[in-house]
Amino acid sequence: MVQKLKIAAAGLGRMGARHAINFLHRTPRAELVAAFTPDSKELAWARINLEPHGVKLYTNYDEMIKQEGLQAVVIGTATSVHAEEAIKAMHQGLHVLCEKPLSTNIPVALKHPHLKVMCGFSRRFDESYRDAWDKMDRGLIGRPTIIRSQTCDKHDPSDFFVEYAAWSGGVFVDMSVHDIDLTLWFFGDDIQVKSVSAYGMRAVQPELAKYDDYDNAMGIVEFWNGKVANFYCSRMMAHGQEDVTEIIGTEGKLTVNGNPQKNFVNYYGPQGVTREVPAHYYGRFEQAFVAEANEFAAACLDNTALPLKLRNAVKAVEIGALLQEALVKGIQIRLNEAGQRVSEVSASKL
Amino acid sequence: MVQKLKIAAAGLGRMGARHAINFLHRTPRAELVAAFTPDSKELAWARINLEPHGVKLYTNYDEMIKQEGLQAVVIGTATSVHAEEAIKAMHQGLHVLCEKPLSTNIPVALKHPHLKVMCGFSRRFDESYRDAWDKMDRGLIGRPTIIRSQTCDKHDPSDFFVEYAAWSGGVFVDMSVHDIDLTLWFFGDDIQVKSVSAYGMRAVQPELAKYDDYDNAMGIVEFWNGKVANFYCSRMMAHGQEDVTEIIGTEGKLTVNGNPQKNFVNYYGPQGVTREVPAHYYGRFEQAFVAEANEFAAACLDNTALPLKLRNAVKAVEIGALLQEALVKGIQIRLNEAGQRVSEVSASKL
């Protein structure tokens, strides 16, 4: 019989439940054997959707990771705890697929080089981004020079994102980190930041001020090799989720998702021609998450390389944090080629 | 000084007024010297918009065409009279640019070979159609084999088109004639009809039945060289005017106006992404009409060839009439290579 990766799911919230289902039903080389959640509502869901398929349920994370034969864990719990959970899993000898961010685990991961530890930057598994990368790699656009990339979410009129801002790390760390990771992928992960500038607005959620966060933000990152990245993140979109990336080279450019669309339907009526846009990132990236689960399982079973290095996940978070600092302080931050700060202006907010 | 074509405009209704203005203001090598209309409202418009520019106004067509020095006339009067007017103009030695259809003037035109007589198929002057034709001519799509072409107008809820049907010749003659003309242009004007089938609906204007006409119609024309054309015309569009043409070849295809748009604006809102569509054909073809006026003037002044032969205009109307007959009688009409009918079914309307 086929050998399958025995994996557990930690956290069964919106994204955690999707990871669990993907490993349960859409990852032929994996077997979801356990799941953990401290939440009674999530547990009830799991009793219906996971348990009948032979998944053992836990309300204690530490117990779950000791389950006999367990080889890996996918962590989709609250951001505040998943670093700790990831470290525990590694100490237990488990491979880890963890939702971003994962900034603190590097030293631990280095102590367990045989373990696969991956932060879930799902766009790396998206067919369109991969096609764009291949086209760039084949030289279609000459020398890539500029990236413009945005993560823009449909406006959620509830207060959810205000409270979320208390611990999210700020919009650049929470949202643009995806675009920054793409930049490391397309420009090469050895690029070094030279300068960072950022600006933000609170156009629809003025209460974000209490956590020094913003509902729209823009930043530019200049690298020491002369390349430049321009990021935009927003939680204000009326039309839906719109992640767009543009890679501009000396001989051409590539766009990914320049014309967002929910499906292949166009409606022609008195208003003109209308197409709908996905309401959420899962509507855009569902197949990328499935690919991620499958490739993670394969890497663990076959001991092959993962498509993204843990170190990059950390680097992406660091750049996001630099942008967030420039944004909050209203300064331009400059680094030398060794990555040390060389100057900054602490301009009083005028 | 520059020699200019002295031209008169006959008919100052919607399209006639546009022709007058185009020759007056947008045709450097022409000089609008006279205009005729029997309509008092149109005349009032002309007193304001034409007369101050030195255009002499007439309420009698026959008088106008005798104006000293007049060289040409553009005819945009009611369909019912413009054939007669065109003939009179030719007898007077005037070049003629006439709105379609122009079926009856061939013999007269042949007697005046030095005169330029052109039927206004404006799409022949459209930049996009010309670009498509050039691409086809350069072999980009291999051997052109199939044309699909439609003339679809925004629904006009008034009864205008019911009464218009009394004398328009039917939708295939009135609307699809443009698509048929394009077919003669792209396939070559020597193609011979082999078979014709057509179907129609009265989906929004059931009263069209009294004139045996339809508000939507579809027909297929097979030619003796094996090429096929598929036409669709409609007066039912909710979104605006949508003329689309597709030329399918053995190695590729070309589309013209596959994504109709009024301008370059897209509106992203709760409904998704919306662009508007021109409400009328002039919104789509305005620049083609200007080009038509300029090229007509140049052909008259320089005695150069016009981009479309009068004979083709007649052929287009004949094919349109065949389609209309097939539609109304509910039969398939077949012709031999000499253009004679070889069979038809007079199926009783079941």
Add this chain to the structure above:
Amino acid sequence: MVQKLKIAAAGLGRMGARHAINFLHRTPRAELVAAFTPDSKELAWARINLEPHGVKLYTNYDEMIKQEGLQAVVIGTATSVHAEEAIKAMHQGLHVLCEKPLSTNIPVALKHPHLKVMCGFSRRFDESYRDAWDKMDRGLIGRPTIIRSQTCDKHDPSDFFVEYAAWSGGVFVDMSVHDIDLTLWFFGDDIQVKSVSAYGMRAVQPELAKYDDYDNAMGIVEFWNGKVANFYCSRMMAHGQEDVTEIIGTEGKLTVNGNPQKNFVNYYGPQGVTREVPAHYYGRFEQAFVAEANEFAAACLDNTALPLKLRNAVKAVEIGALLQEALVKGIQIRLNEAGQRVSEVSASKL
């Protein structure tokens, strides 16, 4: 534990193998327990890809369908045999999901009303078509009146489709049957054909003449309720697979796949802006096939209705055969409201 539908796969060619994999890995409520193929190459593939997952392999169809506990079979063998196989499966008391066409099984199916017997019209399971149907059903386009629908495949320069034409039933039965099925779905399956006209070309495969088939064909079907469908099928596309459907109503229209695209990448270079197109229908409809497998399993297990009736599959084939006859004979076929022929012209091919 979860109850799963025990299903067998008959035929492991290109499409059969996909069905097998979909039921094996992407249909949580099904368990692929057996597979049959008479082909040694396909068998070798199955030993690697199916057997390790517990799938029992057969080289004899009759033996396979007697496997203990088997509940259903998915038939993806050669068209010539799958009708017979479907009948045998039904006699064995098995639910059947069969690739089109499935014209002969109606009487047998009627004798086994408790069995789920479905012909695989995958577009019925496509998210975009379903969205378009829902929009139509909600009245967005008023009264649907016209369907234009095409099945156009990328040109395969080999002789494959010439020999395939020997038994495929002709392009209207083999290709347009999908568009006809969509017509029955969007217009209602009780519509009755009034008249049929069809035209075809052999633009890239003249050898198709020996089987009276064509590489491009167009046909119009008029129904007794006044609605009209215009079909186009082609095996000549240079750019890839392009299935487009347009539903035109009295107050708007819906298009599905009006702008074919392989993914979300656009390449801007000296040529302009280019996007790629899927090479094959599976590139367009993969997720629809997965949905089909899942919904079939659910219908069998829960004894719920399938989204398409077997009778419609037969009706679609019948209309395809009418079009093919009109095409080959060069006639217009007319039926009365009872479905009987009222006239036809046996025009000698001129």
Add this chain to the structure above:
Amino acid sequence: MVQKLKIAAAGLGRMGARHAINFLHRTPRAELVAAFTPDSKELAWARINLEPHGVKLYTNYDEMIKQEGLQAVVIGTATSVHAEEAIKAMHQGLHVLCEKPLSTNIPVALKHPHLKVMCGFSRRFDESYRDAWDKMDRGLIGRPTIIRSQTCDKHDPSDFFVEYAAWSGGVFVDMSVHDIDLTLWFFGDDIQVKSVSAYGMRAVQPELAKYDDYDNAMGIVEFWNGKVANFYCSRMMAHGQEDVTEIIGTEGKLTVNGNPQKNFVNYYGPQGVTREVPAHYYGRFEQAFVAEANEFAAACLDNTALPLKLRNAVKAVEIGALLQEALVKGIQIRLNEAGQRVSEVSASKL
């Protein structure tokens, strides 16, 4: 007879000649009576294209502006001289339509309040931009908050733009000034700059270093009312000219030219689906230039307001100069609400 604005054209280079032709042939209410050029090649062109239409030619600007009856002048000479020429024209009592930039003429213009003095920001006359503005003004996107706007030209492999950089003022002043002007239009011309950051590359023209200029540049401008503009300019596009503007509001967004296209043709071939892009800005904005000429003539004749104030043209240049300074010095520049600088970093280029 109709009263026409007697206008002279100064400069008959690429753009100057277009202005001359537009006033000669496409501006019914203007009469081109004179033209000036110091260039013998341009003069030869004028002898053929202007003189036969009654245009008097000059090789001395000062003489021309004294021509009897002259009322206005359109200035399309080299940037280095047109400020001086504009001032002379105003002293002569002439209305002035001047190509950008026009930074120095404000005081003179103020002394002649009866004169129409307009800097040619052609996008203000573009139908699409006007439609977008109207939609914003009608509240379609809520409160406009962010503008992203780019001016990107097709790469010219010659050295033209290197030498041009010697006196162009830099890319932000030369190119982005259009986007800045749009920002003043969409955000209101009373907005005050709070902070400016900019980054640039020399990706295809390293020799631009000698003039401290760049072939690609990006900048962000934050305004005191909280709105933000993100500009990108480039001379490196492989595909053609691509001016895109996005206006993002609290309840929607508008894009102008998000899908650049030369015309309505799409070519489907082995590469996929391709549309071409205009090679130059005139291919995109020709009709806007014609509208500009007509509206300028109307404003002069009727003494009505021009659609853009001279003061704004100056303000646009000033903001462009700020961006250019931030770019060249590698600093973030901050201004207080009175427009005075409050801090800057003279970071040594590391």
